[in-house]
Amino acid sequence: MNPTTPEYRRNATPFLYxxxxxxVARVLKAGQYGHTQVTEEFERKVAAFLGVPxxxxxxxxxxxxxxxLLAAGVGPGHEVIVPSLTFCATIQAxxxxxxAPRFIEVNPGTLCIEPDAVMEAITPDxxxxxxxxxxxxxxxxxxxxxxxxxxxxxxVEDAAHAFGSYRGSVxxxxxxxxxxxxxxxxxxxxxxxxxxxxxxxxxEAATVRQLRLLGVVASQAQRQAATSxxxxxxxxxxxxxxxxxxxxxxxxxxxxxTEVNRQELWRSYRCALRDVPAVRLVDVDVDHxxxxxxxxxxxxxxxxxxxxxxxxxxxxxxxxxxxxxxxxAPWRRVLPVTEQAGREILTLPFHxxxxxxxxxxxxxxxxxxxxxxx
Numbered sequence: 001m002n003p004t005t006p007e008y009r010r011n012a013t014p015f016l017y018x019x020x021x022x023x024v025a026r027v028l029k030a031g032q033y034g035h036t037q038v039t040e041e042f043e044r045k046v047a048a049f050l051g052v053p054x055x056x057x058x059x060x061x062x063x064x065x066x067x068x069l070l071a072a073g074v075g076p077g078h079e080v081i082v083p084s085l086t087f088c089a090t091i092q093a094x095x096x097x098x099x100a101p102r103f104i105e106v107n108p109g110t111l112c113i114e115p116d117a118v119m120e121a122i123t124p125d126x127x128x129x130x131x132x133x134x135x136x137x138x139x140x141x142x143x144x145x146x147x148x149x150x151x152x153x154x155x156v157e158d159a160a161h162a163f164g165s166y167r168g169s170v171x172x173x174x175x176x177x178x179x180x181x182x183x184x185x186x187x188x189x190x191x192x193x194x195x196x197x198x199x200x201x202x203x204e205a206a207t208v209r210q211l212r213l214l215g216v217v218a219s220q221a222q223r224q225a226a227t228s229x230x231x232x233x234x235x236x237x238x239x240x241x242x243x244x245x246x247x248x249x250x251x252x253x254x255x256x257x258t259e260v261n262r263q264e265l266w267r268s269y270r271c272a273l274r275d276v277p278a279v280r281l282v283d284v285d286v287d288h289x290x291x292x293x294x295x296x297x298x299x300x301x302x303x304x305x306x307x308x309x310x311x312x313x314x315x316x317x318x319x320x321x322x323x324x325x326x327x328x329a330p331w332r333r334v335l336p337v338t339e340q341a342g343r344e345i346l347t348l349p350f351h352x353x354x355x356x357x358x359x360x361x362x363x364x365x366x367x368x369x370x371x372x373x374x
Contacts, residue, residue, distance in 0.1 A: 007354045008362050011314040012186040015352040017254045023246035030242075035213070035220055038242035042249050046196055049252060050173040056197045056208045057240035061160040061182025063212070064195035065093035067238060068178045069128060071199065071207040072154035074099050078127035080156075083113050084323040084338045086132040090158050091322050099127065100330075103323040105337045110283050111295070111345075112137055115144045128154045135282060136188070136262075136289040138167035138175075154178060163188045164259050164290035173198040183248055186351065188258055188290050191248040194240045212238035259290045261352045266291040268356050269348065272363035278370035282345070293318055297344040298370055305346060307369035313362055316347040 007013075027038055039057055047055040058064050074080060076098035082090060084103040094101045104117045111134045118129055118141065129148065131139035141148070141155060148155065157172070159165075160182035165172045173179040181187075183194035199205040210217055215235030223229050251258075266286050273279050273296065282295040295318060298304045308315045321342040323332050348362055 006312070006358065006361070007351070008313050008349045008358045008365075010351065010353070011316045011347065011349050013351045013353060014185045014190055015258070016190075017251065017257075019250040020247045023250040024243055027242045027246045033241055033243055035239035036242040036245075038249070039240050039245040042191075042240070042245035042252075043196075045249065045252055047198075049255070050171050050198065052174050052198055054199055054202070054205045055173075056199060056205055056212070057245060058195045058197060058208070058212050058238045059240055060193060061158075061180060061184065061187075061195040062089040062093055063236070063238040064180035064182070064197045065090060065130070065156065065158060066096045066236075067208045067211045068156050068180050068197045068199075068204075069093060069097045069099070069130075070211060071197070071204040072128050072156055072178055074127045074154075074156075077125060079123060079125040080128045080130055081113075081118055081121045081126060082130040083111075083132050083134075084321040084335055085111055085134070085319060085341060086158065086322065087160070087319050088322055088325065088327075089160075090130060090132060091328055094130070100125075101322075101328065102126070103331060103333050103335060103338075105335050106134075106341065108337050108341060110134065110137055110285075111341060112139050115141055119144055119147070122151065122153070126151070126153050128156050130156050130158050132158045133160075133162035133165065133172060135284040135293040135295060136162045136165045136291045137284045138162065138165050138172050138288065140167055156180065160184075160187065161292035162289065164255060166288040168288075176200065178204065183244070188262065188292055189248060189251050189255060191240070191244040191251075194244045194248060211235050258352065262291050263287075263289075265350065265352070265354060265359065266294055268359045269294045269350075269363070272359050273366070276363055276367045276370065276372055278372055279366060291350070294348045294350040296346050296348060296366070297341065298346055298366075299344065300370075301344050301346055304366070304369045308346075308365060311365045311369065313365050314349050317345060318347045 078099040079102045155177040157179040179198040181196040183191035218229045280297040
């Protein structure tokens with residue numbers, strides 16, 4: 001894109017700090033592009049950043065959710081409680097395990113699930129709950145944790161939006177849940193493409209490592225030093241390449257800048273939108289999160305969407321509710337709060353290339369598009 005193009009014309013875009021190309025070049029020069037010591041160094045540094053014993057890198061956030069659910073024992077005949085308001089990857093990961101999604105409502109102000117909704121949805125078949133940390137906001141299920149533990153129901157967090165965010169005084173990923181991150185192109189931390197599972201136990205870590213390597217239990221170094229290897233179970237090719245890991249390693253030391261910039265950008269939107277009465281800002285708890293999205297709710301969303309695009313402002317919708325999708329019709333439930341949100345949500349341009357002037361322009365355009373400028 002032309003560097004003079006206003007940043008509000010892009011809904012989201014990767015942000016690089018300058019060292020990523022050199023990091024990839026070093027891996028290219030080394031000649032080993034699969035899962036290598038570079039990948040394992042990335043795992044160690046993410047674990048140290050989060051303050052956890054282990055982290056397991058995989059190809060994507062979807063792969064992270066799939067393997068984490070399998071590590072939690074989710075399989076055919078089980079149900080997984082999950083919000084409908086999420087990217088379809090969350091639901092596909094459940095189906096990939098042979099399990100069924102049980103859709104629940106979200107809080108209309110945060111678009112995240114609440115403990116009461118989880119409790120109402122539990123059945124004898126429930127094996128896991130998948131909170132979606134929408135926009136980067138942590139989800140706290142502490143008040144029902146004893147009940148979930150007694151029923152052997154795992155919490156598997158879809159934290160694709162929430163790398164770096166906090167729940168209380170600790171970062172998401174270090175709260176004791178199975179946590180799944182995405183390091184896709186526009187995530188808070190990017191590897192170009194990638195994901196990470198934060199396991200609860202060494203056994204879960206071993207399971208995810210076996211699953212990501214086609215069921216093979218030996219490491220790359222061990223395979224290279226032997227004439228054979230053992231395949232001990234089901235697995236997929238879910239390893240994170242060293243090329244992608246190198247990008248993540250270059251990004252991680254700069255993450256404090258990412259954290260501050262994203263919080264400041266979201267706060268700038270909050271300030272600018274105070275003068276737009278027809279708009280409700282979805283709360284991400286910015287003091288404790290590293291925001292991934294800036295989402296508002298508007299009446300007549302389809303018309304506002306059209307007007308914003310016509311004005312040259314790149315807006316989006318995150319996400320169409322999944323329980324209304326044809327692929328997931330067998331598990332459809334009536335979810336009026338989610339359905340109303342699905343008709344109103346609008347994602348504003350939100351990425352680290354944006355300036356305060358860009359934010360003010362988006363807010364002024366939104367005000368006009370909602371009738372506030374007439």
